[in-house]
Amino acid sequence: MNTILVVAEHRRGEVRPVTLELITAAQQLKTAADDRVLLAIIGQEAESLASQLQWAGVDEIIACKTNSAEFEPELAEQAVSALIVSRKPIAVLLPHSVDSLGYATAVAVKGGYGYATDVFKLAYDGGALVATRGGYNQKVNVEVDFPGHACAVMTIRGGAFKPVETVAAPLLTVDDRSELSARSRPLEFIEQGGGGDIDITTVEFIMSIGRGIGEEANVEDFRELADNIDATLCCSRPIADAGWLPKSRQVGQSGKVVSACKLYVAMGISGSIQHMAGMKHVSTIVAVNTDPGASIFTIAKYGIVADIFEIQEELQAQLA
């Protein structure tokens, strides 16, 4: 019998949806009927949060009580490490999220477990657990395994597995870890101000610029083009970081998911996983990029290999 341990993610009293994707990933790792999927939830309110975790495919929910309501990396690390020792899973699945980046490595390093991050595919090959992740800015796929390690800790890319949809009533056990202590203390949450700008999550047509625009002086041409075609001008992270467009216009993991968007024209954006996290659901994505190997072309419906400045000029000329 194999055990697969999934760690739920929660924030401000809400279980984060990526947790449901991890359950599906865990299901895929089951090979025998008696394999078990354990779902741990860590924090002061673990027991009450467990009621949000009644998902099919989970055999047991472990409410791991700590003395911090919100995520704290050392408490998470110690709680998960203790669970690995007591429950001996062959795989531990965490979301590839900001919280996990803060402690997954420590669990693997201190326990000497196998380790891979940002995994988007899981399989067995002749009994060996094989994880697939991206390399060289997503231009290659890399298959890794974990020889000599009885347990592998893996962070799983968001959106790589379908979320589980069916509910059930798994067994609930409580694991009291309130004696654990940590050397950092979460204080408060801060929403990055929208600054009275439009809410890009509600707009349907977006033209988005990336580092391909090169200089701040070029932003204006693309603003004019966006106005001309009634699109909302948005951007990838480097543009917002440079202050060329407000942060409220950033699409992606740490920016916004453009939920209402139907047409997304990506100009000079490579398609990093963090950017795609904000727009890959859009039904019609058109990407313009000089690099035919840019990963944005893997999710775009239409691709144009061209210089965005030439396209911009030509569009303006034809629209005039």
Add this chain to the structure above:
Amino acid sequence: MKIVVAVKQVAALDDDFEIRADGLDVDEDFLMYDLNEWDDYSLEEAMKIKEAAAEGAVEVIAVSVGPERVDESLRKCLAKGADRAIRVWDDAMEGSDAVTIGRILAGVVKKEAPAMVFAGVQSSDQANAATGMAIAASLDWPHAAVVAELDYQPGAATARIKRELEGGMLQAVEIDCPAVLTLQLGINKPRYASLRGIKQAAAKPIEHWSLGDLGLDATQVGATAALSRVRRMEIPVKGRAQMIEGTIAEQAAKLIEIIKEYKGEAA
């Protein structure tokens, strides 16, 4: 007081590249090297702390693990004002994964005993997002990942940070020092190296350390110490996008057609 900044020389691929004959990596001929984008920000953050303190009070040390070519990236750090640069290498380190690199860097940290260690959130090539946290775990130091704001006075017992979460939210955290932090893009505005800086950097030495200097042995580094093993690398089946070919005029015309179609549907 010292701040150690871990930096990586990352590889970008040529337009047309080939996988090596053993199938485990890209053929080296197709790689172009540069300093990791995230590390530019961590170095800048250390420089800001140094410049806000009294002259000579803070020493910024850039450290990297890798073969000789890595000197070029370290030279960039010196040109931007790092006081010292250390390159660690030993043939036994070939095949090290991010976690093993973290262990090697932790060896340097033990020797230098800095008040803070900075690393980038991730590297632009392999994006393991693991090295900084592996340093912390090897040292058993307090740590925080994806730091978007830092409020730290040199020598203070605690620092205030803001972690950047998903969806435009931040979380304020107080952390005990010394600590290992991984710093996020946008935490500051990295400087360009000045001509004077570049000239000065050319004259500064890069210290070269090997296994023996770190109190590590060959079994603790390299592929055998790694927590994962590459089985195969392949070029994914790409191009789900329908490519719009033709002249610029034809491509633009087709794009206008797509926009019109969308507007028709939406109307």
